[in-house]
Amino acid sequence: MSGVRAQQKEKTRRLLIDAALSQLSAERSFSNLSLREVAKEAGLAPTSFYRHFTDMDELGLTLVDEAGLTLRQLMRQARQRIAKGGSVIQISVETFMELIESNGNVFRLLLRERSGTSAAFRAAVIREIRFFTMELCDYLQQANALDAEVAYMQANAAVTIVFSAGSDALDIDDKDERELLSKQTIQQLRFIARGAAELSDRRKAAKKSQK
């Protein structure tokens, strides 16, 4: 039941996925990648593509799924590092920046398709980012004992800032400049954390005095 055939099929499917992923770059987005190019890179005849995906769109959604997976791995890695002690914000930003350096194209895929022309893609990307945001939200709420709504707004703002910084980092070659960007990003996240903590406190005080 393992199936030599099914195994082979899965293998070529991966070949297609990897081919698409490997063709992404600063000057090449998924949406201007053609079915023929991907098939060729994978070493297949164009028409063989259809044995695995009905559409380039279907392949694209698979790619977005994989990118979401990468995002979750990032989260896990950051958590592990944080457990060993140190500034939460600093470790998170540094971990994120490492991801961007090693997986630039995956990250680019998310950034581009988030504002792309396919509603399905946009929805898929937004879903992944929301998931990421929610996980951060839970963490903030627990770790800092924040008001739920405040925690959400902080998580949301933080993710926005970090993703934007990541996008900028993709266009920076100079190492010192990247470091500067990281430092600024960390500072910006601290702004947000400070403002959020304060609002949360004020809300708690208001609730108490009402009782």
Add this chain to the structure above:
Amino acid sequence: MSGVRAQQKEKTRRLLIDAALSQLSAERSFSNLSLREVAKEAGLAPTSFYRHFTDMDELGLTLVDEAGLTLRQLMRQARQRIAKGGSVIQISVETFMELIESNGNVFRLLLRERSGTSAAFRAAVIREIRFFTMELCDYLQQANALDAEVAYMQANAAVTIVFSAGSDALDIDDKDERELLSKQTIQQLRFIARGAAELSDRRKAAKKSQK
């Protein structure tokens, strides 16, 4: 010297620009707009396009320029409203959201080309956004007497948050939901403002005690 001919040429040039602009939408980005389509929409033969632009890229850069102009108009309008009194942050966000509702496609152009595949486009968009950020930075520095570096980080974070909210707003039809988004954005900007003010104060205190 006014030139009936030159005037006519300028008119058709605008026809092309407007044609391109009018074809932009949620499901149509500039980069998947063809020269022929634009020419057709403008009521011209495909080859006539070349009398005005060497390239679709050249047209695109012109569009980005126009978008930058729109951004500057926005700034001016917000300033006027602020002068009449009210919460600076609230008025700014509301003004921005109005722009997005009336000029969604112009805004989409900026968002998309910022992470697009053409280095020239990316540079042009980043330039416009930086200009916008710097103007806000000057304002913050003056109005709130902030440390220069802190003002920059605040301006940068604020623009990031507002643009991201704008991007989200483009996908929201429901009016109540938009209002909620606006409120959250305002709150997030206040987080940042609070954090920035505090850091600026701390820096000033440090400088004084050194003297």
Add this chain to the structure above:
DNA sequence: TAATACAGTGTACGCGTGTACGCTTAATTG
């Protein structure tokens, strides 16, 4: 072992693309 299912191939088609080239026609120039 014979029949079947199916991954992968090769050919062929119509379509939309960018653009080279020569033409027309009217404003500009001398």
Add this chain to the structure above:
DNA sequence: CAATTAAGCGTACACGCGTACACTGTATTA
């Protein structure tokens, strides 16, 4: 008024695209 300039047009070309269709060879099934 004659010569020139230049905006806009029409034709024509090669190209890459998605995909329909009929095929081959091999793992799976009965």
